[in-house]
Structures are given as C-alpha cells and as structure tokens.
Amino acid sequence: MNEVNYELIGMRVREKRQEMHYSQEQLGFETEMSTTYISHIEIGKRKPSLGALIKISNVLGITLDELLSGNQLHNPTDYQTDIDELMMDCSPEEKRFIFELIRSSKSILRKNDWSLSPKERDDTD
Known part of the structure; x- marks a missing residue:
C-alpha cells in the first residue's frame, strides 16, 4: 500500500502560504487552527485530517488535488496543475x-x- 507523504503535503502548504504572503499565524487564524498545528503540518510532523486540508485549500485558493499531488501511485494528472500555472501568463x-x-x-x-x-x-x- 502506498503511504501518504505528509512532508510533501506540508511543503505544498508552505509554498502556497508563502506565495500569498501569509504568515503561519495568518493561515492559522483564517483556518481556525493554531500556529503550532500549521507549523507541524508544514514540516510533516502532524497528519492533517481531511477537514483540515479542505480548510487550508479553501483559504489558499487551491484544490485538494494540488495539495495531494504526488501521493497517488498512478496519477493521470501528474504535473498538469504545475504546467497550467506555468502557462497561465x-x-x-x-x-x-x-x-x-x-x-x-x-x-x-x-x-x-x-x-x-x-x-x-x-x-x-
């Protein structure tokens, strides 16, 4: 069975948060989560629930697919979001x-x- 790579999810959360110029504190406030919990998600120390991931993706304006990308064994849309973002402008x-x-x-x-x-x-x- 393929394990979930929580470090990869955390890395994506951190990247998007920084792109939006949000601090961990701001993201925590917007998602009603503690700054410590956001920090632990970003370093892969905590395993966020589906509900937490939905809140985070809504605040960051991204899809769950973007957060979870790279965790599926056979993902037919690998890199599609990245390519779309590169070509957007x-x-x-x-x-x-x-x-x-x-x-x-x-x-x-x-x-x-x-x-x-x-x-x-x-x-x-």
Missing part, C-alpha cells in the same frame, strides 16, 4: 512554443528509450 505564441518543446522532448525520450530509469534499462537487457 503566457501569450498564445509562447504557449504554442512550449507545447512544441514538450512534444519534441517526448519524442526524443521515447526514440532514445530515455523514459526508462537506468535500473529499468539494465533489467531489459
């Missing part, structure tokens, strides 16, 4: 250029079999 021309870069990179990875880790490549020999 791009012009249509920039978006097209980035799309072409991604498509070319994918083609090169597959053509050269670079999508496998070194261990996986050794196992296929």
Whole structure:
C-alpha cells in the first residue's frame, strides 16, 4: 500500500502560504487552527485530517488535488496543475512554443528509450 507523504503535503502548504504572503499565524487564524498545528503540518510532523486540508485549500485558493499531488501511485494528472500555472501568463505564441518543446522532448525520450530509469534499462537487457 502506498503511504501518504505528509512532508510533501506540508511543503505544498508552505509554498502556497508563502506565495500569498501569509504568515503561519495568518493561515492559522483564517483556518481556525493554531500556529503550532500549521507549523507541524508544514514540516510533516502532524497528519492533517481531511477537514483540515479542505480548510487550508479553501483559504489558499487551491484544490485538494494540488495539495495531494504526488501521493497517488498512478496519477493521470501528474504535473498538469504545475504546467497550467506555468502557462497561465503566457501569450498564445509562447504557449504554442512550449507545447512544441514538450512534444519534441517526448519524442526524443521515447526514440532514445530515455523514459526508462537506468535500473529499468539494465533489467531489459
């Protein structure tokens, strides 16, 4: 069974909180949680409940998917939110250029079999 990576969740909470220029105290106030509890979530020392994660995501203006990203074994939307955020302020021309870069990179990875880790490549020999 895949364990939940609470440190990763905490890192995402801290990153979004800092992006919004919130202190831990402000986030605690807005979510009705103690500053200590927010701190413990951010360092992965406490396992927040689903209710706590919902409150935090609502205050930070993000989805639960964004907070939990990276915790699913097979997540079909891995990096989608990150890509969306990167492209949010791009012009249509920039978006097209980035799309072409991604498509070319994918083609090169597959053509050269670079999508496998070194261990996986050794196992296929």
